[in-house]
Amino acid sequence: MNTYHNLLIEQKDQIGIITINRPKQLNALNKQTIDELHNAFTNLNKEKAVRVIIITGSGSKAFVAGADIKEFMHFNAEQGKELATTGQAILFDLVENLETPVIAAINGFALGGGLELALASHIRIASDKAKMGLPEVSLGVIPGYGGTQRLAQIIGKGRAMDLILSASMIDAQKALSYGLVTQVVPPEMLMETAYKKAQKLMRNSPQAQALAIKAVNAAYTKTGFEVEKELFGQAFTTADFEEGTKAFIERRTPEFKGI
């Protein structure tokens, strides 16, 4: 029996619900949460009784506000690359390639690693209060959990470049118009809507769904993800990275010198 410190797990009507539960840190993904998510997804995927998994965040403010900046701000290039490599392997690639369909119910901020977790999920539904973006370059780093690849795959290179380079957040309606999410509902309807979608998926063959996930994913090569890991690590060698993460903690605008 697994004990989770940062997750709540429910199992109801053949639906597994994982709630990331670090609301004071806006559900930021620290190492422990990533390890726990790995275990939770792996275990629920093994359960024959679980046909669909819903992932969401606790509280009304955030789905996940990103990787935990406080945890990695003093990392060097090697540790940065290792963070991206391990995270991608044990969580983001795992979710994308899971046989059991995964629905991300985006209840609030989905930023950086948070949006990347939603992007790795098979279906995304958002509350109309949700805000999404990859703000990493405002910290002097780049998305490292597959965001440079999956965002472009899902919304197209032009929109992805705009969002990534401007570090902008978009609201749920814009995300819907981009095809980043497929449904937007009022916050109080979010879990019910995700639940109904899960029940709809459950009418179909689980074997065929697992094969379909594999077939859809087969279109995308892994080369870009390798480049992303390398460049994520490279960003950790810059003075801009030190300044960007320090400015976040000090709640001020960073002064980037481009070095």
Ligand code: CAA
């Ligand atoms: N990591 C660590 N802590 C975080 C966090 C993060 N990603 N996001 C929020 N928090 C913490 C804040 O530091 C704050 O903690 P304290 O109360 O101890 O100071 C708490 O959560 C509440 O956050 P705020 O006070 O900042 O809340 P706000 O309403 O003023 O702002 C926000 C909300 C706009 C989401 C803001 O918190 C924010 O910009 N967060 C960071 C978003 C971000 O840059 N994400 C990308 C992370 S890097 C990444 O994900 C790399 C990767 O791809 C691998």
